[in-house]
Amino acid sequence: MxxxxxxxxxxxxxxxxxxxxxxxxxxxxxxxxxxxxxxxxxxxxxxxxxxxxxxxxxxxxxxxxxxxxxxxxxxxxxxxxxxxxxxxxxxxxxxxxxxxxxxxxxxxxxxxxxxxxxxxxxxxxxxxxxxxxxxxxxxxxxxxxxxxxxxxxxxxxxxxxxxxxxxxxxxxxxxxxxxxxxxxxxxxxxxxxxxxxxxxxxxxxxxxxxxxxxxxxxxxxxxxxxxFVPLGDDVVRRWLERHEAEVMRGLDDEMREWLIGFSGGSLGRAELVVKYGLFEWAREVLPRIEGIATGRADGELGGMMAGMVDAFAKAWCDGHDGASKEAANKMGAGLMWGMVAEHARRQMMMNAEQVGVGDLEQGENVMEPWARVIEYVTEAEELYRSNVKIDMVCDHLVMKMTQAIYRCKAVGS
The missing domain is CATH 3.40.50.300 (P-loop containing nucleotide triphosphate hydrolases)
Structure with a gap:
């Protein structure tokens, strides 16, 4: 030395x-x-x-x-x-x-x-x-x-x-x-x-x-x-700044903040979003979940989610020599569940901010449906691990989400 x-x-x-x-x-x-x-x-x-x-x-x-x-x-x-x-x-x-x-x-x-x-x-x-x-x-x-x-x-x-x-x-x-x-x-x-x-x-x-x-x-x-601990939002933000040309092509501030939140302190997850164009997942799936919250049933959402997971898995296998399609499907499903759960957490926080201080009953009313969505995401993960087909799992998740948030509206809407 x-x-x-x-x-x-x-x-x-x-x-x-x-x-x-x-x-x-x-x-x-x-x-x-x-x-x-x-x-x-x-x-x-x-x-x-x-x-x-x-x-x-x-x-x-x-x-x-x-x-x-x-x-x-x-x-x-x-x-x-x-x-x-x-x-x-x-x-x-x-x-x-x-x-x-x-x-x-x-x-x-x-x-x-x-x-x-x-x-x-x-x-x-x-x-x-x-x-x-x-x-x-x-x-x-x-x-x-x-x-x-x-x-x-x-x-x-x-x-x-x-x-x-x-x-x-x-x-x-x-x-x-x-x-x-x-x-x-x-x-x-x-x-x-x-x-x-x-x-x-x-x-x-x-x-x-x-x-x-x-x-x-x-x-x-x-x-x-x-x-190892999740990385801070500041680390993810600096990563975005360093790779502005590669990452944020034509993306607005809303998508930038969505990426930071969705990454959950994981640059690996943030990179997957960028590399495989998962911004489209957010643009297509999340508004339809919001539609359910305003009373619009969506019989096509489950199939759309399953199709996105399958497309991700195919793209992953195409880019990785000897990769397993089944393992890639599990990775894609995990990203999809993570996106839905992160959206539910954001809705809970947003709705809670609109409830008056000390109004516990109203706070529970606006937060409980989205808390249930997070529970149903966990249930979907368990179903998929038990080898239930991805399209059936996605349909089941959408059905349970619909039951949970059909009557859920933000305070003041």
Whole structure:
């Protein structure tokens, strides 16, 4: 490790680019400065708030062959060594993150093919990224043909266990990133347990998850849990400002504010809205929900919502090699439910502001229908998880929403 004299000891390391997660960066910086890394971390928190991006940036520092320090003792990757050069450029928590994940998946597969220098042809031989899509490249034909809705134990065996105790190619160590770790089934989690208990020297495991409750207690107890929080509206707003040309083409202030609210502190979600044109969802679906609130039944809304989810899933699969249509449908459905629930929350707040202070009965009357809509969205999520078809789920949701808000009108209308 060396002191970076060229920058006067004030080195802007890769970890400094993580947005809106100061506590996370502080914990990881402290670990790097102490030189005592935990062998297993669990990055948990909402979708799209920088968990995977942080894992990649952290791995870059861990694997750097010539790390530098500043006057405060902060450790950063040098950016120039052979290890650093093998990391693809990544703009943290903004455009390119999804592409970085795909490239890591692609490079991992190429690294398995026995290229020169231990599987090295644009891929980092000591960075192993495990994603559910690796099932497409399993040695087992039955695994290759499965729907990509989980991480099979065979993928864990091939991508982690078979490599965990091999000597690092570059000699520094190894980093294993398991993205969407909650998708490991019980067999996969139990298979990796012993490796987490007795890792090879210099190995670091990072389990990235948005549903830590789906991981076994034995897995959670062996990891240092690092919680990520939703990003503030100011972070999303700055992101919009930086990408004004790409993001806000012809969009008005109302749509800008809708995007900030809908993102819920997730730049990943905001990016999906932009990349897949989900502003049209807001323009088409939300006014029809408002129509229901004024007494207009809408027998076509459920079919429209299901069609939008299906179109999103097709677009996602077209842009992602080896993607699962079923997994893409679930992602699209989650975005649709999130949009409806966010709209209901906004209606509750707007109606509550129009009720006189202390008028509890009137407040309950105007808020209860929209609170029920949020309950019905949760019900729709559960139905879809139980394999009810998306068109039936959407029709059911519209029927329940109609029952809840048919007589709901804003105070004073």
């Amino acid at each position: 060396r002191y970076d004299s060229e920058r006067g000891g004030d080195y802007d390391g890769v970890m400094d680019r993580i947005q809106g997660q100061s506590k996370v960066v502080g914990v990881l910086d402290a670990a790097l400065m102490s030189g005592k890394l935990h062998h297993a971390y669990m990055f948990h928190g909402p979708v799209g708030v920088g968990k995977y991006s942080t894992a990649v940036e952290f791995a870059k520092v861990v694997l750097c062959l010539d790390p530098v320090t500043d006057l405060r003792g902060k450790v950063a990757a040098c950016g120039a060594c052979k290890s650093c050069q093998l990391f693809k450029p990544i703009e943290t928590a903004t455009f390119g993150v999804d592409e970085q994940r795909e490239q890591a998946d692609h490079d991992e597969r190429r690294g398995n093919e026995g290229d020169d220098e231990g599987g090295l042809k644009g891929a980092h031989p000591d960075l192993h990224v495990v994603v559910k899509e690796l099932a497409r490249y399993s040695d087992d034909a039955n695994i290759r043909n499965r729907k990509l809705t989980s991480i099979p134990v065979q993928v864990i065996q091939e991508a982690v266990l078979d490599k965990a105790y091999k000597k690092p190619v570059m000699g520094k160590g190894k980093v294993f990133i398991i993205d969407e770790a909650e998708l490991m089934n019980a067999f996969g989690q139990n298979a990796i347990l012993k490796t987490l208990e007795e890792p090879a020297p210099g190995s670091v495991f990072i389990l990235v998850t948005s549903s830590e409750d789906r991981l076994l207690p034995t897995i959670r107890s062996r990891c240092q849990r690092i919680g």
